[in-house]
Amino acid sequence: MTNTIKDVAKKAGVAPSTVSRVIADSPKISAKTKMRVRAVMEEIGYYPNVHARNLVNKRTNVVGVIMPSASYAPFHNPFFPEVLRGITAQANEGKYGLYLSTGQTESDILEEVKEMVHSRRVDGIILLYSTKADTVIPFLLEENFPFVIVGRPPELLEDTVSYVNNDNIKAAKMVTEYLLLLKHEKIGFIGGREDAYVTLDHKEGYYQALCEAGVSVNEQYLVYHDEVFEGGEQAVIELMAKQDPPSAIIVADDLMALGVLRMLQSMSYDVPKDVSVISFNNVLMSELANPPLTTLDIHIYELGFQAAELLREHIQTPDLPAAARVVGHRLVRRSTTKAYRNE
Structure with missing residues (x-):
């Protein structure tokens, strides 16, 4: 027999509404009550219906990650697995899933992004590329849809678009x-x-x-x-x-x-x-x-982690102003450089 919120509430000695607020991590519930309710949930094996809760909240708890077009062979380059590792680490903290997308062409990417936005398949989008003629950024701005770029936007949009980049x-x-x-x-x-x-x-x-x-x-x-x-x-x-x-x-x-x-x-x-x-x-x-x-x-990992963190903030606070984060760099000297000698 499947346990319900009422079963959790009864055993924890609280109202069913309190259990719902604990599941939603409401700041109105004390840490002590949260610990007690969560302990009961674990004890009796109760798992919230995430899908139902997302329908109520009008959220999917999924983030779209847009790769460069497949014509540029992004999966051949180890940059992308590493930046995805950073994104995944932050997404896991926020209990977000990832929807990974790459099209064969730039127009394919735009069409898929449009479908993701209009069908509300995702709560926000991370773009893993930034080019001069990109058509995705103007579309997302027009739709007022949360997104973050790993890279930088055009100069005219730097105060309008959130991004994480190196200098x-x-x-x-x-x-x-x-x-x-x-x-x-x-x-x-x-x-x-x-x-x-x-x-x-x-x-x-x-x-x-x-x-x-x-x-x-x-x-x-x-x-x-x-x-x-x-x-x-x-x-x-x-x-x-x-x-x-x-x-x-x-x-x-x-x-x-x-x-x-x-x-x-x-x-x-x-x-x-x-x-x-x-x-x-x-x-x-x-x-x-x-x-x-x-x-x-x-x-690279930090670029992905901070991009996912920044997007999460925009999803949770839709009116948040655009922000830019700059990740540092360091020179790693190995064996392929040497002082020039004109012999």
């Missing part, structure tokens, strides 16, 4: 300055999607560091490819085919950097003796690379 200009400036301190001046730049704000910000930081050091920007040293292993291979072929190839390379992503290292090795370049390589993200494979990869740790 990617400062981060790219740091890695460029590090190579400059190692006496490199011919520094290549391998960016990811050219329309992604993270790429634009990395490029800006790269420019700033070179200009402040009095080093001319060589536009031939800038190439862009998808953030996958093969993208790194193709990009480094382009760079090293230049008449005067770079002595150091900044790579947008660790997975791309592994492709860079593999291709440099196949072309008989010694890393870091002939070419220094530095990357972003500090995923596990960067430490296991051969040689171990110098990279910038952007605390």
Whole structure:
């Protein structure tokens, strides 16, 4: 026989309405009463009907997570499992489930987001990408639907949209300055999607560091490819085919950097003796690379955790003003960078 709220109330010596408020974690109920009621619930094996409660509250207790379009192979990149790990940890704390979505194209993503919003399948959305021509952000703003970006929105919307991001200009400036301190001046730049704000910000930081050091920007040293292993291979072929190839390379992503290292090795370049390589993200494979990869740790888990936390706040308080959170970074020096020697 299934136990009911009335059974819990009777055994705990409280009214059924009090049990309902304990289940909803109402601040009007004392901690002592909550402990007593929860102890009885556990003792008799009573589990609340979450679906019924959500119908009353007009909530699903589900968060939508939107990946980049499948054409950019997001599941190939270890950034996404790690950011999802952070999102999941926070979602579990708030007893939220996740609805993971990725479309084959940008238009597929927009259509699925529209369906999620109009059918009220989720309470809020986390976007794991941010690009210049994105159509999802304007739609979500128009619908006044809770959402948070991992990345940053367009400059005109920075006071309107909540987001969690690194200071990617400062981060790219740091890695460029590090190579400059190692006496490199011919520094290549391998960016990811050219329309992604993270790429634009990395490029800006790269420019700033070179200009402040009095080093001319060589536009031939800038190439862009998808953030996958093969993208790194193709990009480094382009760079090293230049008449005067770079002595150091900044790579947008660790997975791309592994492709860079593999291709440099196949072309008989010694890393870091002939070419220094530095990357972003500090995923596990960067430490296991051969040689171990110098990279910038952007605390991916924390990006996901804080994005989920911020979205939860917006779901619980719909009128909450837009907020921006910036997660720090740190340089992890390993074996792919070395001082330049003109031999």
